[in-house]
Amino acid sequence: QVQLVESGGGLVQAGGSLRLSCAASGRTFRNYVMGWFRQAPGKERAFVSAVTTSGLTMYYADSIKGRFTISRDNAKNTVYLQMNSLKPEDTAVYYCAAKVGNFGDYDNPGKYDYWGQGTQVTVSS
DSSP, X not given: OOOEEEEOOEEEETTOXXXXXXXXXXXXXXXXXXXXXXXXXXXXXXXXXXXXXXXXXXXXXXXXXXXXXXXXXXXXTEEEEEEOSOOGGGOEEEEEEEEESOXXXXXXXXXXXXXXXXXXXXXXX
16 A cells, blocks of 8 residues: 655746655555646546656656656655646646556556545646
């Protein structure tokens, strides 16, 4: 069992930056693929980014590529999402998630086993 707790959300102006953190409980964090997803009002939960267990390979949704950076610190059981050049369309609840097993289907929320409670990110124009 893994518990995930996100933090770092808030209100920011367009062009600004935020850094989300997701702290995981348990001693097996390094065995999980970690992902970030977001859900805007009235929309389905969408893939944002994912990182392999080692932290060496990352994938990004096209909509945020070049602006967001995912990273993880296995010694701290934490995954991060650095968000720069934020746009109003980035407004959503952001969730971190943990996936047991291989990196396949990293962009499919249905393949993740554990979820955090979400943190709100609001970008004003």
